[in-house]
Amino acid sequence: MPQIFTASADTRLRVAVFLLGTGVVGALLFGGGYVNSAYVTRVGWTRHQPVPFSHKHHVGDDGIDCRYCHDKVEVSSEAGLPSTHTCMTCHSQLYTGAPVLAPVRQSFSTGEPIRWNRVAKVPDYVFFNHAIHISRGVPCVTCHGRVDQMALTFRAQPFQMQWCLDCHRNPEPHLRPPEMVTRMDWSDWDPDAHKDFGRLAVKAYGIDPKRLDACTVCHR
Template sequence: MVQNFSPVADTWLRLFLIGGLSLAGGSMIAVIGFARSAYMTDTDTRPHQPVPFSHRHHAGELGIDCRYCHSNVETGPQAGLPPTETCMTCHSQIWTNATMLEPVRKSLAMNTPIEWTRVAKLPDYVFFRHDIHIAKGVGCESCHGRIDQMALTYRAKAFTMQFCIDCHRDPGPHLRPQDHITDMAWQPSPRARKEGEEIAAHEGIRFGELTHCYVCHR
């Protein structure tokens, strides 16, 4: 029998197959890594704002409750942005001539809203309501991170589908008492799962149904 290929050819074929599989696997890992990178998820990015508002100062140092400015968070789908009148409740008395607050004073004088750049934004095809999550025991920090420590606001957590599914699949450990909803420093107890399940039972959360497609896509 005539041998058409030398033994070296078999070695090259093996190397070619191994190299091809390695390239395909590496490319897949690279694509997944890029999709989850800060560049694609907009995490740790501080967009330009008309006023350099500091949550660290207002929420952290002064202890202003989230709901004072985001007044719709318990009653509507969006948390809402504070009207200029809310800002001027304090700043008509303090820092009245600060240069950085000129856009705020101009907004009040001209009766036009400040055009803030949205930081926490979901795609239009995602159905989400703040009031439902707040009512069921999901704290602000669970999705927004330690915003009370942010000098300039950024997205601390990637709002990927996996991020939402992980919580919807097992919400118990993520739930907290209502009096700690806006408490950024709250830490779950060793009985977090048990306590969360009790909250879920009280609020009528239906385990097993939260991962259905229609929950987030309607």
């Protein structure tokens, strides 16, 4: 009876299956690494701004509270970007002739707002309410990182769905006294006291983690 397959056919089939499997696994690994890469999440990336504003100088060195510039953060879903008038409350007296502040002076004289480029931004299909997080004691540093150490502001967290859900499903470790939400350094916060505070805060505010991962909480 004539032989249908050559002696090497089995070897070629094994090699083909191996290469196909390797390719599939490699594609999955690449895809998983890609979606979590800084290229996609923009973690650690800065954005060009019309004025090189330094949070390190204003927050870290001068001690300006976050709410002075982001004045809507306690009452609105949007934190708000500072108006030129806010900038000029200081810079009408300080560094009045600094070339780097020319866009600020021009904006103030013309009434044309400065076009800041957002660094921390969730997708358009996601609803995020700053006010509710602030009132419940989620500190600014949780999402925005140590801005008091950023000469140029960069994105500190990926703002991916899983990252948000991790907090929603276990909010206790992330809660702080609401009046202290703008504090940057929590390294001296006693772990035991923190654990008790988070547990009591969840109870006091009626926070139910079982409801916080419902799709309609963020997708409306």
